[in-house]
Amino acid sequence: MAGPKSSSKSSPTSSETSVAVSTLWKSYLDQTPDRLKFIDAFLAFIVLSGVLQFVYCVLVTNFPFNAFLAGFASSVGQFVLTASLRAQVNPENRSEFKEVSPERAFADFALGSIVLHFFVFNFLG
């Protein structure tokens, strides 16, 4: 009794969800500026890299631990910096960052990343 009910219920729910997701994806593709899409692609790459390192650390080895910390911190740090850049160059946030021009935001991002990578490579070996 419960089985058929739940299954009959779940199939419309899942179709609703997939419809919602595809709607969301379409509106993202249509309404997001290409610049932000580009940043999002980079963020996705960083998340993938961080997740892979974490999985390797948990499943295989955390030795040498400093290398794990360096690699993982580089992913996290780069993600934070890139996400900040995305927030500052987003035209919808223009009112929030009146004094920060997109050029200035990118310069901050570049300087922060270079400092981050300096520490990461120092800590890696």
Place this chain on the structure above:
Amino acid sequence: MRLLSSALITLLALTKLSFASSNSVLVVLDPSLDREDYSIFFGGLEERGYNLTFRAPKDTSPAITNYGVPNYDHVILFAPDTKSYAQDITPQSLVGLLSENTNLLIALSPKQTPLTSLAAEFSLILPPPETPLISHHPARSEPPTTIPVPVSSSPILTPGIPPIWFTGASHALGSTPMLVPILRAPAESFAADPTSDADSDALVSASEKGGEGLWAGSQMGLVTGFQTNVNSRVVFAGGVNMFSDEYARKELPSGELPGNALFVTDVAAWVFQEKMKLKIDAVDHHRVGESEAPEKYTINDEIVYTAHISAYDSETSTWKPYSGIDDLQLEFTMLDPHIRTSLPPVPGSPGTYQVQFRAPDRHGVFKFVLNWKRKGYSYLESSTTVPVVPPRHDQYPRFLSAAWPYYAGAISTSVGFFLFSALWLAGDVKGERKKGSKAE
């Protein structure tokens, strides 16, 4: 002037010689004992190069020590019945002599004397006074207190010594590992009052209780040695008669001559440091492939440890390399032995013991410890402290294969950052459409 200086040099050389040969003996002989009755024993000692000086227990000179420095290398106390001594002979002063490397040969008796309490300090438990050792076996014409005692084999004694005549007190041995039993009582002997049968009831009841409280059997010692921590030696003999000419010549019940003369010579040779005397000449340690001891070791180093051991040869009065120890052990300790390994003699290289081992994966202050203590032999002890440090920062491998995913992650993030920056800047110039397609 020249004559004076040469005389001085000769004098110095003579003093040095007398120190090196270490053969001066003070014999404290009770007036009731005649020196001539012990001529075989004393004559044998003089033949082997000892200088005997005789003195009665109550004489004040020659003194045993002057200002705390012993005057003699060895002291024989043949005063088993003496109750009072001159001021310089007390149990305390005798113990003091031992700590100053003087050796003692002490004869006890069934009587209660100051030496009885001294024996107790060396973990020998004497039976009640006036209870000498008695044995009715084997059947013989001598009184039951004059006993032929079979000699068991011991590294101290020449093998195959016939039974020896013994009269005197037995003693039980305490648990001190420094005791060296030399002669045990016969299995059928016991300690009791020989003049009356007053003890007989107590003996019977004690034997019915399984021997509890019974001074009997071969667990009792008659002649027992003791080696102190500074390797001086003391021997307690249960009676003085065993050293006498009379007992050396008295025929055994079987008709053969007893082993007294040989036995007491062997005992004297041991107690006067003629035999079973070993020393560690030198120890050295270094890494494999090097020859000098390093200032410090690194964890997991391969270490070679070598000990050179000599034994004293009394015939030539020299130290000779000795390879006869087959159970020597080396410990590498930091509080606990992290490594305990056998230290075997090196074939073809007399007196050399060598082992190679890997330092533990643990840093700290370690010690090479040699600690060889066997009954009758001089104790061998050596301790060398060395620091063991972890590898220095440039002694590790820098990049490990296990960490390649992390290296790849960090590098790819950096490369990604540069590509991203380049495309971002390029996109600014060329227009948004282009870099959007590139990002996809």
